[in-house]
Amino acid sequence: MGRLNGRRAEALANGEQVNVAILGAGRIAHTMADTLVKMASDPRYASWIHPYAVAARDGERAETFAAQYGLDKAYGSYEALAGDENVDLVYIATPHNLHAEQSIMCMQAGRNVLVEKAFTANARQARELIETAEKTGMLATEAIWTRYQPSRAIINELVDGGELGEVKAVRADLSYAVDGKARITDPALAGGALLDVGVYALNFIDMAVGADHGRAIERLDTTMTPFATGVDASNSTTLVYGDGLMATATSSAVAASDRFGCIYGTEGYAVVTNINNPEGIDVYGLDHKLRRHIDVPAQLTGYEYEVAAAANALLDGRGECPEMPHADTLRIMELMDEIRGRWGLKYPFE
Numbered sequence: 001m002g003r004l005n006g007r008r009a010e011a012l013a014n015g016e017q018v019n020v021a022i023l024g025a026g027r028i029a030h031t032m033a034d035t036l037v038k039m040a041s042d043p044r045y046a047s048w049i050h051p052y053a054v055a056a057r058d059g060e061r062a063e064t065f066a067a068q069y070g071l072d073k074a075y076g077s078y079e080a081l082a083g084d085e086n087v088d089l090v091y092i093a094t095p096h097n098l099h100a101e102q103s104i105m106c107m108q109a110g111r112n113v114l115v116e117k118a119f120t121a122n123a124r125q126a127r128e129l130i131e132t133a134e135k136t137g138m139l140a141t142e143a144i145w146t147r148y149q150p151s152r153a154i155i156n157e158l159v160d161g162g163e164l165g166e167v168k169a170v171r172a173d174l175s176y177a178v179d180g181k182a183r184i185t186d187p188a189l190a191g192g193a194l195l196d197v198g199v200y201a202l203n204f205i206d207m208a209v210g211a212d213h214g215r216a217i218e219r220l221d222t223t224m225t226p227f228a229t230g231v232d233a234s235n236s237t238t239l240v241y242g243d244g245l246m247a248t249a250t251s252s253a254v255a256a257s258d259r260f261g262c263i264y265g266t267e268g269y270a271v272v273t274n275i276n277n278p279e280g281i282d283v284y285g286l287d288h289k290l291r292r293h294i295d296v297p298a299q300l301t302g303y304e305y306e307v308a309a310a311a312n313a314l315l316d317g318r319g320e321c322p323e324m325p326h327a328d329t330l331r332i333m334e335l336m337d338e339i340r341g342r343w344g345l346k347y348p349f350e
Helices: 008-013 027-040 059-069 078-082 096-108 123-136 151-160 193-208 304-315 326-343
Strands: 018-023 049-055 073-075 089-092 112-116 140-143 167-175 217-226 232-241 246-252 261-265 269-273 280-284 290-295
Touching: 018 027, 018 078, 018 304, 027 049, 027 059, 027 304, 049 059, 049 078, 049 304, 059 073, 073 078, 078 096, 089 096, 089 304, 096 112, 096 123, 112 304, 123 140, 123 326, 140 304, 151 193, 151 261, 151 269, 151 280, 167 193, 193 232, 193 246, 193 261, 193 326, 217 326, 232 326
Parallel strands: 018 049, 018 089, 049 073, 089 112, 112 140, 167 246
Antiparallel strands: 167 261, 217 232, 232 246, 261 269, 269 280, 280 290
C-alpha cells in the first residue's frame, strides 16, 4: 500500500506530504504540473501537497518536463515511476485507451491513482480498474474536475432553492475545434467528441438535475456525425427522466460553441458560463431580465480541488472520493457505452 494510506492525522502531524507524480507529459500533464507547483506555494496546500515526479516514454522529455516545474524525479518509463515507493498519488494523463492498463499497473505496484477523464474507454475497463483498486486497497478516482469544484454545490443550491421554480429542461454543450489531433480522430485511441468533451455535458446534467437530485434516466435518444475514421465528430443526446424532465447534451470536435449549461424552470432560468470550468452563473426571471449574477470562487487552475480531494481520501485510507464515487463513474461510463452502442461505434480493441 501507499506510504500514507490510513494514517492521515499521524502523517500531517509529522509534517509528511503527499508526493504527487504525473504519468504522461502531454498538454494536460503540463496543466497538472502547473497546478501542483501553485499548490506547493499556497498556504492552503503547501504543507501537505508536493509535486514529486513525472514519467514519459522518452527520458529526455521527462527530464525537460521535471526541470521546467522543479520536480524531484524524472522517469523514462511508466513502470519505473510505478516502482518508486515514495510516490503516493499518480495522476494518469495519457489517452483514454491507456487509462485502465496504466492505472492497474500503478495500483498493483502500490500506487494510488487519480485518473483523467474519461476514466476509461468503456465500462468493462472501468469495472476492471475498480476491482483492482478494491483488491489492492488503493485509491482510484476519476479526475473530472467539475465534480470537485465549488461551482457544483453553488448550482445544486440554486436548483434546490426553488428560485427557478420546478426545473423542466436542461441543455449542456461543450465544443471545440480540435479535430487535427490523433487522440480525437483515432479509433485506436478511443477518439471522438463524446469521451473528450461530451463527458462534461453529461456530467453537468447529472450534477445539475440528475443523480445529484435523485433522478434516474428513463430513456434516451442520440445521434452523431462521424469523422472519416468512424468516431464521432459531433453528437447530440436527449435524456428523459422519470418525472418528465428533458435534458439535451451536445458536443463537437469540429466547431466552437458557447459552452453554456442552461437550466430552465417554471419561474426562471439559469445560464452557467463554461460547463468545462464554470466561470459564473446568470439567473433570469420570466421577463428574461437578469435577476442576479453568481460569482464562482477564484481558483489556482481549477485542478487543485481534485488533487486535494484525492490526497484527503488516501490519507483517510479510503478507496474512492465522495465527490466522484465509483458508482457515479460507472454510471457515466455505462451511459456513454449505451450512447455509442446506439451509434454502432466500437473501438478496435473492444
